[in-house]
Amino acid sequence: MGLVDQLVNQPHYTLVNQPRENDILSHKELFDSIPEEYLSHKEKYENAIRKTVLYYRLMQKYQNYKEGSTILDETRANYRNLVSFAVFKDYPPLMLHNGMFIPAIAGQGTPEQQKHWLKRAKNMEILGTYAQTELGHGTFIRGLETTAEYDPSTEEFVLHSPTLTSYKWWPGGLGHTVNYCVVMAQLYIRGRHHGMQPFLVQLRDEATHMPLPGVKLGEIGAKLGLSTVNNGFLAFEHHRIPRDRMLMKNAQVLKDGTFVAGPSSKLAYGTMIYVRVIIVNGMANLMAKAATIAVRYSAVRRQSQIKPSEPECQILDYVTQQHKLLICIATSLAFSTCARWLWDVYTGVMGQMESGNMDHLPELHALACSLKVVSTMDVSGLVERCRLACGGHGFMHSSNLPYTYGLATAACTYEGENTVLLLQTARSLVKAWQKGSKGKPLSPTEAYLMDKSPVPKWENTLDGIIAGFRRVSAGKVQDCVSKIDKLVKMGTSYEDAWNQTSVRLVAASEAHSRAVILATFRSEVSRAAAALSPPLSRVLHQLVHLYCVYWALERLGDLLLYTSIAERDVQELQQQYEDLLQKIRPNAVGLVDAFDLRDEILNSTLGAYDGRVYERLMEEALKSPLNAEPVNQSFHQYLKPFMHGKL
Numbered sequence: 230m231g232l233v234d235q236l237v238n239q240p241h242y243t244l245v246n247q248p249r250e251n252d253i254l255s256h257k258e259l260f261d262s263i264p265e266e267y268l269s270h271k272e273k274y275e276n277a278i279r280k281t282v283l284y285y286r287l288m289q290k291y292q293n294y295k296e297g298s299t300i301l302d303e304t305r306a307n308y309r310n311l312v313s314f315a316v317f318k319d320y321p322p323l324m325l326h327n328g329m330f331i332p333a334i335a336g337q338g339t340p341e342q343q344k345h346w347l348k349r350a351k352n353m354e355i356l357g358t359y360a361q362t363e364l365g366h367g368t369f370i371r372g373l374e375t376t377a378e379y380d381p382s383t384e385e386f387v388l389h390s391p392t393l394t395s396y397k398w399w400p401g402g403l404g405h406t407v408n409y410c411v412v413m414a415q416l417y418i419r420g421r422h423h424g425m426q427p428f429l430v431q432l433r434d435e436a437t438h439m440p441l442p443g444v445k446l447g448e449i450g451a452k453l454g455l456s457t458v459n460n461g462f463l464a465f466e467h468h469r470i471p472r473d474r475m476l477m478k479n480a481q482v483l484k485d486g487t488f489v490a491g492p493s494s495k496l497a498y499g500t501m502i503y504v505r506v507i508i509v510n511g512m513a514n515l516m517a518k519a520a521t522i523a524v525r526y527s528a529v530r531r532q533s534q535i536k537p538s539e540p541e542c543q544i545l546d547y548v549t550q551q552h553k554l555l556i557c558i559a560t561s562l563a564f565s566t567c568a569r570w571l572w573d574v575y576t577g578v579m580g581q582m583e584s585g586n587m588d589h590l591p592e593l594h595a596l597a598c599s600l601k602v603v604s605t606m607d608v609s610g611l612v613e614r615c616r617l618a619c620g621g622h623g624f625m626h627s628s629n630l631p632y633t634y635g636l637a638t639a640a641c642t643y644e645g646e647n648t649v650l651l652l653q654t655a656r657s658l659v660k661a662w663q664k665g666s667k668g669k670p671l672s673p674t675e676a677y678l679m680d681k682s683p684v685p686k687w688e689n690t691l692d693g694i695i696a697g698f699r700r701v702s703a704g705k706v707q708d709c710v711s712k713i714d715k716l717v718k719m720g721t722s723y724e725d726a727w728n729q730t731s732v733r734l735v736a737a738s739e740a741h742s743r744a745v746i747l748a749t750f751r752s753e754v755s756r757a758a759a760a761l762s763p764p765l766s767r768v769l770h771q772l773v774h775l776y777c778v779y780w781a782l783e784r785l786g787d788l789l790l791y792t793s794i795a796e797r798d799v800q801e802l803q804q805q806y807e808d809l810l811q812k813i814r815p816n817a818v819g820l821v822d823a824f825d826l827r828d829e830i831l832n833s834t835l836g837a838y839d840g841r842v843y844e845r846l847m848e849e850a851l852k853s854p855l856n857a858e859p860v861n862q863s864f865h866q867y868l869k870p871f872m873h874g875k876l
């Protein structure tokens with residue numbers, strides 16, 4: 230539940246950490262007796278499986294748990310999502326079962342296939358993942374090598390991994406956990422290629438869990454984070470599956486091998502759009518978690534003096550600390566607001582597509598790409614900023630900031646590497662510019678590109694800043710189009726011209742995303758604030774104002790290039806920003822409390838509600854196995870003989 234929704238739905242703050250009746254978090258066996266940092270790679274995985282089984286059984290018992298529900302449209306689903314933070318500091322091995330396997334069947338399966346497979350998957354009778362990326366390809370889907378050759382004589386598909394680089398590589402849970410998966414493979418019928426299609430493939434025997442004949446499985450090894458997700462590899466050796474295992478909602482293969490194309494070959498990529506949309510909300514949750522930890526710690530930690538005559542102050546009283554952290558509160562609110570807005574766009578387009586109208590799919594794809602990129606890029610950067618703002622204690626795993634950073638930064642790569650996705654949005658922007666230049670109407674989020682009015686006098690207002698960001702985006706897109714046109718006129722191929730302009734295209738794409746985010750954040754909060762008390766409405770508008778002024782100052786170079794902002798405007802903006810920090814400071818702790826993240830979910834020695842930071846740091850330190858004895862055996866084995874010159 231976004232902060233705005235919480236504030237709207239709860240006229241007063243709930244007392245944070247109030248034990249909730251029959252709450253899954255009351256089950257202590259869900260938690261680790263010793264911190265998992267002290268477990269081996271294998272023990273971590275096995276412990277995660279233990280907790281996964283308990284977690285889902287409890288979810289089913291307490292929350293009439295309907296897996297596969299759209300994460301954004303159920304507050305309890307969002308709570309479930311957050312609760313998983315409590316149980317799994319890192320992601321669980323079944324993250325992909327819920328996050329992609331079920332959505333892929335729901336989005337790509339026929340009604341009959343959904344009826345059969347979704348029931349089994351939601352009841353956890355089978356466990357699955359989504360296997361698209363290969364050792365040799367992740368971004369370039371058309372270059373994926375796994376093949377599915379249709380054999381009309383047996384009405385089967387023959388799945389094969391022709392090369393080492395064709396091995397599926399990365400899918401979560403693939404190593405040892407799941408027994409099914411949705412495999413994306415290049416379909417061939419009688420030697421003719423029919424593009425990338427989704428296949429529901431059994432990988433392991435349901436009774437013994439042994440890999441089936443012709444199926445090679447394993448895990449890919451230790452990673453920066455997500456250590457319990459069990460990312461794995463998969464190879465097929467001419468593995469046969471029945472015809473009805475191709476998910477045939479969009480394209481079909483008839484018994485005789487006739488291929489029936491879907492309305493668009495890109496519908497096979499639909500699961501990726503869904504996950505990109507979901508990731509935006511997930512980033513808002515991660516940001517809320519990190520902001521809560523860092524702001525609360527900054528209210529507890531006293532260090533140095535502002536005035537020599539006064540006692541050591543809360544580090545949150547340093548304006549530099551406010552500069553580091555208050556934007557994090559606003560960012561979580563901005564992305565949870567945009568996530569809900571994007572979800573409504575997504576469900577709207579999906580509804581239109583159900584009735585055959587594909588017109589708005591390109592805009593949705595562009596929006597999903599750009600918001601996934603900016604939310605993951607900003608949040609991973611700001612989570613790292615939260616860690617740094619907590620000094621040495623932020624470097625402790627027990628602060629839970631390093632894990633949170635791992636979760637956020639992974640999303641910069643998975644579900645579409647960020648640069649590549651910004652180039653996708655740039656592709657849409659350039660096409661929109663070319664379309665608009667011919668007088669054709671543009672989509673609602675791109676229509677501003679055709680604003681040909683003279684650049685107005687700069688105003689240091691929200692309207693002025695948002696208009697300024699739109700000017701920057703339109704100006705950058707126009708510059709990209711001009712550069713590409715100029716290169717092509719000089720004889721460069723369009724593809725080479727595109728590549729030579731790609732640094733600017735990525736910047737234009739980001740500028741577009743920021744214009745969309747600022748405008749959406751502001752309008753959504755204005756809409757919601759009408760239902761709030763004046764004090765609450767004021768603080769929310771302060772956060773929107775802070776967010777807009779922050780990004781104006783961050784992108785001054787662009788504003789100086791494409792708007793009429795002048796030096797005195799910049800001085801005034803800087804002062805506005807510092808005034809806002811001062812205004813929001815008194816509400817900083819109250820605002821992160823309003824995220825209403827319980828201690829078990831924060832999982833942090835620095836962010837606990839009671840503020841007993843030092844006691845918790847010591848309690849966690851004493852859990853280290855090394856502290857079980859005053860002298861470690863290595864002294865006698867190595868150090869002592871070494872120090873006595875005997876080694």
Ligand SMILES: CCCCCCCCCC/C=C\CCCCCC(=O)SCCNC(=O)CCNC(=O)[C@H](O)C(C)(C)COP(=O)(O)OP(=O)(O)OC[C@H]1O[C@@H](n2cnc3c(N)ncnc32)[C@H](O)[C@@H]1OP(=O)(O)O
Pocket residue numbers: 310311324325327328329359361362367368369370371401495496498499501502504507508510511512514515590591594636640642643644645646649650653656657
């Ligand atoms: C509390 C929680 C905390 C935090 C986190 C929250 C997470 C919550 C959810 C978690 C669940 C699961 C975790 C996910 C784990 C990760 C899983 C994966 O990584 S799965 C693999 C993902 N892989 C990718 O995304 C691959 C990226 N590459 C691509 O998408 C494409 O290859 C490309 C778009 C980059 C290029 O493809 P290409 O074929 O070259 O296409 P063109 O550029 O030529 O464009 C052709 C045309 O198609 C349109 N297009 C492209 N993609 C799509 C699409 N997906 N949908 C619709 N249309 C698409 C494109 O716009 C072009 O259109 P034109 O009209 O021709 O311009």
Ligand SMILES: Cc1cc2nc3c(=O)[nH]c(=O)nc-3n(C[C@H](O)[C@H](O)[C@H](O)COP(=O)(O)OP(=O)(O)OC[C@H]3O[C@@H](n4cnc5c(N)ncnc54)[C@H](O)[C@@H]3O)c2cc1C
Pocket residue numbers: 325358359360361362365366367368369398399400401455460639642643644645646647648649652
């Ligand atoms: C934690 C994690 C979990 C994952 N889970 C899954 C999963 O469950 N299922 C699954 O199928 N996949 C999964 N993946 C794989 C993920 O989808 C890919 O890593 C991602 O799509 C990027 O592809 P890649 O790794 O091949 O990188 P590449 O595409 O090789 O990117 C490497 C570099 O090349 C650049 N580059 C590539 N193409 C272009 C281009 N056209 N223009 C400009 N620059 C370009 C990129 O910007 C990047 O800098 C996961 C990855 C991670 C990190």
